[in-house]
Amino acid sequence: MAPPERRRRSTQRDIARRAGVSRATVSLVIGGGAASARIAEPTRRAVPAAAEVPGCAADVAARGLKGGRNRPLGLHTFESVFPTDLRDFSCPFLLGVEEQTARQGYDLMLFCSDGSAPGTAGTERSIHAGGTNLLKIADGCVLLGGNVRREELSALVREGFPFVLVRRREVDDGELSYVAADVSGTAGLVAEPARLGHPCILYLRVPEDTEPTRDRALLVEPTEDNRFTEAPVTTAGTERVRFPEDCSPALLGDPPSWTPEFRNRTRLSPPRAETAGDAVRVLVELLDQETPEPRQPTVPCAFVPGDSVGSVPTPGGRPPT
Incomplete structure (x- = not known):
C-alpha cells in the first residue's frame, strides 16, 4: 500500500502570492502587534484566508490567524x-x-x-x-x-x-x-529577633540594584548558590562566633539547593x-x-521558624547581633 501523499507546507511566499500582497505584509499580519494595526482590514482578512488552501498545510502561525490562537x-x-x-x-x-x-x-x-x-x-x-x-x-x-x-x-x-x-x-x-x-511579611520576620531581645539587626543584600532586591533585605537569586548565605557563617566561624548563641541570621528568601547538612534557617519562604x-x-x-x-x-510568603534565630545571650556572653 502506497504511503499517503504528504501535503506540502505553505510558506509565507505562497500565502503572499495567493493573497496578492508582499511577503513583508504577510509577516506583519502573522506577527500581530501594533505594526499589524496599520494594515488595511481587507488585507488582514485576505492573509489568513490564503493560508487555508486544500492540499497545503499552513504553518502554525498562519493557522492561528483563523481562530486567533495557536494554543x-x-x-x-x-x-x-x-x-x-x-x-x-x-x-x-x-x-x-x-x-x-x-x-x-x-x-x-x-x-x-x-x-x-x-x-x-x-x-x-x-x-x-x-x-x-x-x-x-x-x-x-x-x-x-x-x-x-x-x-x-x-x-x-x-x-x-x-x-x-x-x-x-x-x-x-x-x-x-x-x-x-508579597514580601510584606518582612516586618514579621524582623519582629522575631526583636521579640527575643536582639537590639541590632544587620541588613545584608546582594550587590545589585534590582526591584526584587530593593523589595526585601536579603535576596537569594536563582543563579546563585549557597555560598552567599553560607559565607557570613563561614567567616564568622573563623572568629569563633556561635550561631545562634552570638548571632542569629534570618533569610528573606529560600537558600537554593537546601539539603539537610545545612542549618534550617529562620526565613520568609516565597511560594x-x-x-x-x-x-x-x-x-x-x-x-x-x-x-x-x-x-x-x-x-x-510563608514564615518558616527554623532554628537559626535564638535568644539574646546572657550578660556575660558576647554582644548580640
Missing part, C-alpha cells in the same frame, strides 16, 4: 534555569509553569536561544535575536530569570506582545504584568511554584481580554 504558551528564560535535581532553586518555578499551562489547556514552548551560531551559544539570551521577536510563534509568554534585559521588555511593550514576568520588574515605556512574592503558576494564569487572562490591562498580583 502554545511560551516560557523564555533569561539564563539557564533547568534544575540539576529536585532541590534546585528553579525547579518549583518550572513545575508551576508546566502544571498551570496544562490546566489551562495549552501546550508549552521553551525559548532559550541567544541568536548565536549553532555550537557557539553565549551566556546571555536575547528575545530579539537578529532583530525579530522570537516569541511571536506563541500566543503569549512567561518570562523567567534574573538577567533581565530592560530594553527588550520595553520593545515587547511597544509591540503589544502579551507577556507576564515572574517577579516584579519596571521599565519606563509602560506598566508591566508580573506576579511577585515559587504558586508564583510561576499564577504567572501562567494571568497570561491566559490577558489573552482573553479585548483590551488587556497590566496585572500585578502578589503571592503571600
Whole structure:
C-alpha cells in the first residue's frame, strides 16, 4: 500500500502570492502587534484566508490567524534555569509553569536561544535575536530569570506582545504584568529577633540594584548558590562566633539547593511554584481580554521558624547581633 501523499507546507511566499500582497505584509499580519494595526482590514482578512488552501498545510502561525490562537504558551528564560535535581532553586518555578499551562489547556514552548551560531551559544539570551521577536510563534509568554534585559521588555511593550514576568520588574515605556512574592511579611520576620531581645539587626543584600532586591533585605537569586548565605557563617566561624548563641541570621528568601547538612534557617519562604503558576494564569487572562490591562498580583510568603534565630545571650556572653 502506497504511503499517503504528504501535503506540502505553505510558506509565507505562497500565502503572499495567493493573497496578492508582499511577503513583508504577510509577516506583519502573522506577527500581530501594533505594526499589524496599520494594515488595511481587507488585507488582514485576505492573509489568513490564503493560508487555508486544500492540499497545503499552513504553518502554525498562519493557522492561528483563523481562530486567533495557536494554543502554545511560551516560557523564555533569561539564563539557564533547568534544575540539576529536585532541590534546585528553579525547579518549583518550572513545575508551576508546566502544571498551570496544562490546566489551562495549552501546550508549552521553551525559548532559550541567544541568536548565536549553532555550537557557539553565549551566556546571555536575547528575545530579539537578529532583530525579530522570537516569541511571536506563541500566543503569549512567561518570562523567567534574573538577567533581565530592560530594553527588550520595553520593545515587547511597544509591540503589544502579551507577556507576564515572574517577579516584579519596571521599565519606563509602560506598566508591566508580573506576579511577585508579597514580601510584606518582612516586618514579621524582623519582629522575631526583636521579640527575643536582639537590639541590632544587620541588613545584608546582594550587590545589585534590582526591584526584587530593593523589595526585601536579603535576596537569594536563582543563579546563585549557597555560598552567599553560607559565607557570613563561614567567616564568622573563623572568629569563633556561635550561631545562634552570638548571632542569629534570618533569610528573606529560600537558600537554593537546601539539603539537610545545612542549618534550617529562620526565613520568609516565597511560594515559587504558586508564583510561576499564577504567572501562567494571568497570561491566559490577558489573552482573553479585548483590551488587556497590566496585572500585578502578589503571592503571600510563608514564615518558616527554623532554628537559626535564638535568644539574646546572657550578660556575660558576647554582644548580640
